[in-house]
Amino acid sequence: xxxxxxxxxxxxxxxxxxxxxxxxxxxxxxxxxxxxxxxxxxxxxxxxxxxxxxxxxxxxxxxxxxxxxxxxxxxxxxxxxxxxxxxxxxxxxxxxxxxxxxxxxxxxxxxxxxxxxxxxxxxxxxxxxxxxxxxxxxxxxxxxxxxxxxxxxxxxxxxxxxxxxxxxxxxxxxxxxxxxxxxxxxxxxxxxxxxxxxxxxxxxxxxxxxxxxxxxxxxxxxxxxxxxxx
Amino acid sequence: xxxxxxxxxxxxxxxxxxxxxxxxxxxxxxxxxxxxxxxxxxxxxxxxxxxxxxxxxxxxxxxxxxxxxxxxxxxxxxxxxxxxxxxxxxxxxxxxxxxxxxxxxxxxxxxxxxxxxxxxxxxxxxxxxxxxxxxxxxxxxxxxxxxxxxxxxxxxxxxxxxxxxxxxxxxxxxxxxxxxxxxxxxxxxxxxxxxxxxxxxxxxxxxxxxxxxxxxxxxxxxxxxxxxxx
DNA sequence: GACAAAATATACTCAACAGTAGATTTTAAT
DNA sequence: ATTAAAATCTACTGTTGAGTATATTTTGTC
Numbered sequence: 001x002x003x004x005x006x007x008x009x010x011x012x013x014x015x016x017x018x019x020x021x022x023x024x025x026x027x028x029x030x031x032x033x034x035x036x037x038x039x040x041x042x043x044x045x046x047x048x049x050x051x052x053x054x055x056x057x058x059x060x061x062x063x064x065x066x067x068x069x070x071x072x073x074x075x076x077x078x079x080x081x082x083x084x085x086x087x088x089x090x091x092x093x094x095x096x097x098x099x100x101x102x103x104x105x106x107x108x109x110x111x112x113x114x115x116x117x118x119x120x121x122x123x124x125x126x127x128x129x130x131x132x133x134x135x136x137x138x139x140x141x142x143x144x145x146x147x148x149x150x151x152x153x154x155x156x157x158x159x160x161x162x163x164x165x166x167x168x169x170x171x172x173x174x175x176x177x178x179x180x181x182x183x184x185x186x187x188x189x190x191x192x193x194x195x196x197x198x199x200x201x202x203x204x205x206x207x208x209x210x211x212x213x214x215x216x217x218x219x220x221x222x223x224x225x226x227x228x229x230x
Numbered sequence: 231x232x233x234x235x236x237x238x239x240x241x242x243x244x245x246x247x248x249x250x251x252x253x254x255x256x257x258x259x260x261x262x263x264x265x266x267x268x269x270x271x272x273x274x275x276x277x278x279x280x281x282x283x284x285x286x287x288x289x290x291x292x293x294x295x296x297x298x299x300x301x302x303x304x305x306x307x308x309x310x311x312x313x314x315x316x317x318x319x320x321x322x323x324x325x326x327x328x329x330x331x332x333x334x335x336x337x338x339x340x341x342x343x344x345x346x347x348x349x350x351x352x353x354x355x356x357x358x359x360x361x362x363x364x365x366x367x368x369x370x371x372x373x374x375x376x377x378x379x380x381x382x383x384x385x386x387x388x389x390x391x392x393x394x395x396x397x398x399x400x401x402x403x404x405x406x407x408x409x410x411x412x413x414x415x416x417x418x419x420x421x422x423x424x425x426x427x428x429x430x431x432x433x434x435x436x437x438x439x440x441x442x443x444x445x446x447x448x449x450x451x452x453x454x455x456x457x458x459x460x
Numbered sequence: 461g462a463c464a465a466a467a468t469a470t471a472c473t474c475a476a477c478a479g480t481a482g483a484t485t486t487t488a489a490t
Numbered sequence: 491a492t493t494a495a496a497a498t499c500t501a502c503t504g505t506t507g508a509g510t511a512t513a514t515t516t517t518g519t520c
Contacts, residue, residue, distance in 0.1 A: 048366070049366065050280070050282060050363075050364075050366070050367070051282075052280060052281075052282030052283055053282055053366075053367065055506085055507060055508085056507080056508065056509085057507075057508095065468080065469090066468070066469055066470080067469095067507095067508085067509080067510095068468070068469070068470090068509090068510075069467085069468060069469080071508095071509070071510080072467075072468080076508080076509075077508070077509090133363055134280075136278070136279065136280070137280070137283065184421075184422060188418055188421065191414070191418065192414060285476080285477060285478085286477080286478065286479085287477075287478095295498080295499095296498070296499055296500080297477095297478085297479080297499095298479090298480075298481095298498070298499065298500090299497085299498060299499080301478090301479070301480080302497075302498080306478075306479075307478065307479090461520105462519100462520085463518105463519090463520090464517105464518090464519085464520105465516100465517085465518085465519100466515105466516080466517070466518090467514100467515080467516070467517085468513105468514080468515070468516085469512100469513080469514070469515080470511105470512085470513070470514085471510100471511095471512090471513095472509105472510080472511080472512095473508105473509085473510080473511095474507105474508090474509090474510105475506105475507095475508090475509105476505105476506090476507090476508100477504105477505090477506085477507105478503105478504095478505085478506100479502105479503085479504090479505105480501105480502080480503080480504105481500105481501095481502080481503095482499105482500090482501090482502095483498105483499080483500070483501095484497100484498080484499070484500085485496105485497080485498070485499080486495100486496080486497070486498085487494105487495085487496070487497085488493100488494095488495090488496095489492105489493090489494090489495100490491100490492085490493085490494105
């Protein structure tokens with residue numbers, strides 16, 4: 001039958017015979033909703049069973065739908081994987097851009113970056129884990145596109161550190177690898193988070209920010225700064 | 231034809247018609263050698279392409295051998311995976327036991343543990359990575375056996391910390407999670423190591439030891455201690 | 461309510477791959 | 491040299507799963 005949508009039901013409908021444009025709009029929304037539901041279920045399955053260990057039929061079954069349905073939204077199985085992998089990177093990049101666009105000291109920008117991106121990574125944990133695990137199974141085009149976003153991320157962090165050093169906010173010294181280390185810290189957050197199992201998201205994020213600051217020699221997190229993070 | 235052995239050739243043969251027991255012995259050695267070569271190639275392939283992404287025929291081809299050959303050494307594909315996964319844990323446990331058996335202060339034992347186990351983990355990188363990636367594909371029996379070794383590892387570390395605290399060598403306080411954190415540090419070493427790509431094994435190991443010491447509040451690594459590590 | 465178009469399902473194809481039965485070669489001892 | 495046993499291969503089976511051609515249902519429009 002029809003695709004199993006979110007538990008929110010959404011029986012809502014503006015029933016008057018209103019203009020086409022509205023209907024078109026609704027339709028488009030429906031399409032992306034369905035696409036997203038496919039990605040949600042696929043993400044959960046890939047996360048639990050791995051990419052190769054998951055069949056397209058399984059994804060379909062979860063949605064109470066059949067295989068060709070999936071194939072009308074994605075060219076092939078690998079396209080689903082690519083979409084999932086891209087989600088994590090894209091959102092991280094969006095968050096980073098937003099943080100860097102806001103004004104503030106470099107120190108503040110770094111703190112915010114770690115906190116916000118860290119938060120996003122924890123929330124999108126499965127995407128990030130799937131990406132690191134299954135990267136090698138992407139076709140070259142997808143791999144390239146995603147990798148270039150990943151590079152932009154690293155470069156922006158490197159520039160932030162560089163600017164901060166020039167402005168005298170961070171300790172001078174060789175920072176060549178720091179951006180990579182910070183990227184690493186963030187990437188491995190999901191593992192730390194789920195491995196410990198007991199720490200709250202907030203605690204983990206505070207830990208991340210403090211580690212990041214130590215890494216580039218920007219000192220401890222002050223109580224005031226702590227209070228500013230929610 | 232015959233199994234492609236190590237590049238060392240090994241045409242050596244004590245040619246005299248010596249006693250059976252020697253021949254028997256040689257034969258047994260050959261068997262384990264072959265088994266190990268299968269594991270070596272499988273490890274490389276699983277590491278690069280994942281477990282599901284690797285066929286038994288591929289493993290056979292690498293050894294210039296056929297599939298039934300493999301199946302005469304392993305019950306099935308999953309048994310190969312289990313053997314690989316077990317290698318990492320078993321060797322880590324061996325190293326840990328040896329370190330803990332040697333006398334020395336608790337502080338020294340911790341330093342040695344981190345250094346030696348860390349070294350082993352870097353060397354056996356692929357096994358460790360494969361284990362963390364493919365764990366879920368093991369059958370319950372294998373998973374249980376391996377997990378119990380993993381537990382013994384964690385418990386011994388926990389005990390080391392505990393003893394060290396009681397002896398006043400480590401800072402008192404809640405250490406409930408520290409063993410897990412240390413286990414985590416060690417587990418993620420391969421990723422840090424290969425991700426950075428530029429750091430030497432030694433540098434990474436020094437970093438590990440220092441992180442471990444900080445974690446349990448045992449202070450910095452002294453120059454003397456550094457000198458003692460090779 | 462009829463009809464075109466869109467959405468979704470049924471029922472298949474084809475290839476890849478784990479695992480095996482039985483033939484063939486190699487080894488080692490007499 | 492002969493022969494039994496061990497080692498290894500050839501050639502197969504059965505299944506699974508990605509991807510698709512075609513039928514059916516649903517939706518929207520007149």
